[in-house]
Amino acid sequence: MSDKRQRARVQGSWAKQVPKHSGAAGPKVAVPNNHQPKDANTASGSWGFGSQQTSKNFEFHQPSKPIREVPQEKVIEKTGDYEISHGPSGVSRLRLLSGFLPPEEADWMFSKLLAELPWSQKTNYRQGEAYEEPRLTCWYGELPYTYAHSTMAANTQWHPLLLTLRLAVEQASGCSFNSLLCNLYRDGHDSIGWHSDDEASLGSKPVIASLSLGDTRVFSLRKQPPPEDNGDYTYVERIRVPLTHGTLLLMEGATQDDWQHQVAKEYHDRGPRINLTFRTIYPEPEGHRPGTKIRFTSKQP
Ligand SMILES: O=C(O)CCC(=O)C(=O)O
Missing domain, CATH: 2.60.120.590 (Alpha-ketoglutarate-dependent dioxygenase AlkB-like)
Structure with missing residues (x-):
């Protein structure tokens, strides 16, 4: 395969070839040397494409809503109250x-x-x-x-x-x-x-x-x-x-x-x-619609 076809095509131009083992964990992104993150607390994602260079900083914001966990289902199988x-x-x-x-x-x-x-x-x-x-x-x-x-x-x-x-x-x-x-x-x-x-x-x-x-x-x-x-x-x-x-x-x-x-x-x-x-079933009061729910859920199939 030609050298050109081995490279990834990004935004209409050919990105620089990424070394196979860059050492960093996680998904790999081609980051030119002159655009490395400046500080460890700032996840800085920058891509430079020849002359059209952009610089963007990504900051971590605490989610405004608390993270909710789905409770684990409990099992009851022993005699008891x-x-x-x-x-x-x-x-x-x-x-x-x-x-x-x-x-x-x-x-x-x-x-x-x-x-x-x-x-x-x-x-x-x-x-x-x-x-x-x-x-x-x-x-x-x-x-x-x-x-x-x-x-x-x-x-x-x-x-x-x-x-x-x-x-x-x-x-x-x-x-x-x-x-x-x-x-x-x-x-x-x-x-x-x-x-x-x-x-x-x-x-x-x-x-x-x-x-x-x-x-x-x-x-x-x-x-x-x-x-x-x-x-x-x-x-x-x-x-x-x-x-x-x-x-x-x-x-x-x-x-x-x-x-x-x-x-x-x-x-x-x-x-x-x-x-x-x-x-135990009680007679429904006069004028009461039979089958009315106390809460408005209904018995499903
Ligand atoms: O079959 C069961 O254990 C439940 C029946 C039931 O939920 C009902 O008759 O309302």
Whole structure:
């Protein structure tokens, strides 16, 4: 290759050839000898091109906004009580009871509920557009349940196994529940998007008891961003809780005010999973639009 072609072409003229090992670290720039930085504190970047020479100094300015770090996601997988935040609405608490159901019991309960519950796919609405939820559900209680602009009629005749499980969950949690949302994730492609269980019909600071059967899925939580972040979740705290066969998870206190949760899709093999979320539903006041959120987030697919 000719000497000329080996040189870099810069701004319409051929720059001087740079020695291969200049010794300095970092990206190399052709700096003529008579334009070396004068002082170590000034990052001086100058390029001279024959007769048209320019000189520019680059100074370091402290960024006006503090540098924010994305907090590392926490993992909760051991049985215990976890205060996951304090404020702005009070204490948010998770209580995890791994192995709440012994595996052999959880096995036959899973098979029975899979075969005998009236599973169906609900149609929700977002901005007037209908979409099918990516999972199957059924709803038990005295009252219908409205979210995502569609209402689930209540199955008032509880399956006997669900009554047994409700009693066990009430004894463990010290709370009573009048309703149950059953979710069936047929495989890893079924999911539930980011949302809070904060419909007005659930009352203030609801306790939600979530019992998992079948394959493990990751239950994720993310903190609501402060108002000044305008709905940007980049810097919020995150927690992941792998929910295994027979595990009971209680969400208490301000968890539905200050956090959102989801079960994301997974793209490796996942078997079916049933999740039973026991709740208490209150009648909506007269003239109140069913499904109204306390905070204006909406249950996603
Ligand atoms: O499947 C789960 O663990 C979560 C279900 C859930 O978030 C819900 O029913 O609101």
